[in-house]
Amino acid sequence: MDEKFFDRHDQAILRILLDDSRTPLQEIGKAVGLSTTSCWNRIKRMTDAGAIQSYTVKVDLAQIGYQDTVIVQVTLGSHSQETLDEFGRALESIPEVLEAFLISGDYDYFIRIAVKDTRDYERLLREKLYKIPGIRHSKSSFVLRTLKKKDTPLTG
Incomplete structure (x- = not known):
């Protein structure tokens, strides 16, 4: 999306939608100082341009039984396109x-995984992750605390 078409009003609208995508247009318009129609047109333009990709629900993973997050770094034995594609499909x-x-540096992949507990992670490793062909090395780290988590660099 061209920056000249992404002004302070668009940013303000996005901040509101990021906080609660169900916010009524009337409320958005009042908050950003634009008419409901103008807000709708801007939202439609941002959606058509691909800046807004979807509307979703934020879920507290712990509330649905996934108490832990694990960061797994993986190195593959081969870097052929076929191996990369197969690994990507397996992760999907x-x-x-x-x-x-897919990252640069000492490892090839950085993967964030939700698990119920350490036993659940052990099961996932044995039954799923380690059954993916081509993994040469992996390193796992349990997240102890999330200090910051955002989907965009937009600030309030």
Whole structure:
């Protein structure tokens, strides 16, 4: 999206939607000083341009039984496109994998996984992660506390 079309009103609208995507247009308009129609047009333009990709619900993972988060760093034995594609597909099939990044540096992947507890993580390793062909090395770290978590750099 071209920056000249992404002004302070668009940023203000996005901040409101990031806080609660169910906020009524009338409320958004009042908060940002624009008419309901103007807000709707801006939201539609940002959606059409791909800046707004979806509307979703934030879930407290602990409330639904996933008490722990594990960061797993993985190195693959091969870096062929076929190996990378197969590894990506395998991660897609594991519901506990929340995010996976192909990274530079000592490891190839940085993966964030939600688990119920250490036994659940052990099960996931044995039954799912270690069954993916091509993993040469992995390193796991349990998250002790989340200090900051945001989806965008927009501030309030």
